[in-house]
Amino acid sequence: MDKILEIKNLKASVTETEEKILNGLNLSIGKGETHAIMGPNGGGKSTLVNVIAGKDSYSVDSGEIEFFSEDLIEMEVDERAKKGIFMAFQYPSEIPGVRPWQFIKASVDSKRKFLGEKELSVREFSKIYDENIKIVGMNQDLMKRSLNEGFSGGEKKRNEVFQMLMLEPQLALLDETDSGLDVDALKSVGDVVNRMRNNERSFLIVTHYQRLLDHIKPDFVHVLIKGKIVESGGYELVKKIEENGYESFV
Amino acid sequence: MENNSLSRESKLEDKEYKWGFTTDVDTEVVPKGLSEEVVKLISKKKKEPNWLFDWRLKAYKHWLKQDEKEGEPEWAMVEYPKIDYQDIHYYAAPNKSDAPKSLDEVDPEMLEAFEKLGIPLEERAQLAGVAVDAVFDSVSVATTYEKQLKELGIIFCSFSEAVQNHPDLIKKYLGSVVPYSDNYFANLNSAVFSDGSFIYIPEGVRCPIELMTYFRINTADTGQFERTLIVADKNSYVSYLEGCTAPIRKSSQLHAAVVELVALDGAEIKYSTLQNWYPGNKDGEGGVYNFVTKRGKCGNKSKISWTQVETGSAITWKYPSVILQGDDSIGEFYSVALTNNHQQADTGTKMIHIGKNTKSTIVAKGISAGKGNNTYRGQVKILPSAENSQNFTQCDSLLIGDQCGAITLPYIEVKNPTAKLEHEASTSKVSDEQLxxxxxxxxxxEEAHHMIITGWSKEVFKELPFEFAVEAGQLLKVSLEGAVG
Known part of the structure; x- marks a missing residue:
């Protein structure tokens, strides 16, 4: 199986405080696979996705991260994004005065330009935009506001998933996208992910609870505790965690 | 990561001022220095009537007195080496005895200069539906659309032409809003002003196109002293756009303009400015000193709106103001001022409420990057006669990096208890999370910064005519190069 992401013995810390978060993490994600990472708070789940996306408030101390066999660690955040890494944020920023449309158009343009693809006309873009808004069930009025300003927690998450649909990433990182979602929103996020799953695209889903995973049914489940993956398995691992909690893994 | 961002930074700082080029056109230059003789020479060269020469002379004498007594105003938060007023040329004109009647007669090199500025007169201006009165140094060289406007009775010409062809209007309104004795720089301008634009909109006429002027300082060490006068007669409307670029010069250049707006009863004037004079290099050398007096006066039920995007100049000293003299009149001020590297800006507005039920709105946004310093200085004055007046003021500052500064100085004076005033202020930084x-x-x-900054400036940009808003976004982008990384 072709590998999309290969992480070897990754050690990472908070840049400012030098607090060590990831302590020798190994993870290998193949094309078309959906992986879930579960674990207690403070175990390093969010740190892991942020490090993959390249956030500089975290520092990689040692180890390797390869994306399609290319070293990621020295790569700029925007280049990683343009090469196909997408992160759905747990707390997306508010950008005053910038409309969601303008924002996602700039993102799509920038990615297409990088990949040497033709820029979409406003008409072509609008068509895809409208379709995807419907699929995600976004409130149209919301999209006339500034990006994420005055959005509820759930609306922000839906908007993240909408952007994921628009950008069609190779590897999608979902950082606790299920937190703060009601049942309907949870289902529509699950539906979008399932809809986007194919032989080429991979997902890394970070979550605290099993409820999103019930919709998505990941191929692989990993338990991340104290910066290390302590157990990996299939979907059945979700049930085990549900029944016994994380304590049985420590 | 560290290395990457460092190398990018230095690459960006190497980028030079995009509009830095000089044009070799034979210029007729009056020798350096300021004296009664020079004032006389300027007036004579422009074949001005005696009353105007007298007016200039009064201004000059007043300026001399003020220069002796207190010198330049020192209250602004700007620092610069002392200006030697005897080391400046006060007049420079393209060396042609007759003004060209069409573009064919315009010096090709001059046209090329305009093209480099991105304003090919012959095409873009007309396509864009804009009448351009292009001021090249001190004398207007080309005017389009004049004929069409004439049919509506609209006068749009250079100030000098107006002095010759419409002396009554000039005599009536010149100095009626900004008297020759108003302030140090306005006095100087009144004595030696070179040229500028004149607009008159007749009663009840709505000007169908945006009127537009580009100013440019071209001759080395030439101070440019423009004088612009816009008169909107009763129930008329005009939107005027002013854009500026200046080529690179080693020594600093003085620019002291005066703009007067007269909105008679029921009239509306919208005045938009994009200012990107040369800001100096990244070490703070060179750059334009921009000391400008802009003021408008409202009659009953009239409206004056100033919108400005200020990204250039080493020093900006500018307070477009509105005297709300008529009842039910409205004054507005929307501003984005950006300072990068060593730029200093002390800018804001004055709203003087005299009439009843007068309203004013101030939205002032300052962006500071590099070692830039940005001061908002605003005055809202409610006089005893101004029953039921209202003012809303919003001042926002955005900081990029940790070596820049922003200061907000609102002065509020209320002498009528029925007035309602609101003031909001905020200071923010572009956050790492947003980036x-x-x-x-x-x-x-860079794109990320640009998107955050233009979004933040949107309340002001939306007041600009569409083409100008796009250009304003571009200006912010160019002006911020090197600040980010």
């Missing part, structure tokens, strides 16, 4: 979010969506660091 990471945008970059994670594939925007590079």
């Amino acid at each position: 990471f979010y945008l970059m994670q969506r594939g925007l590079d660091e």
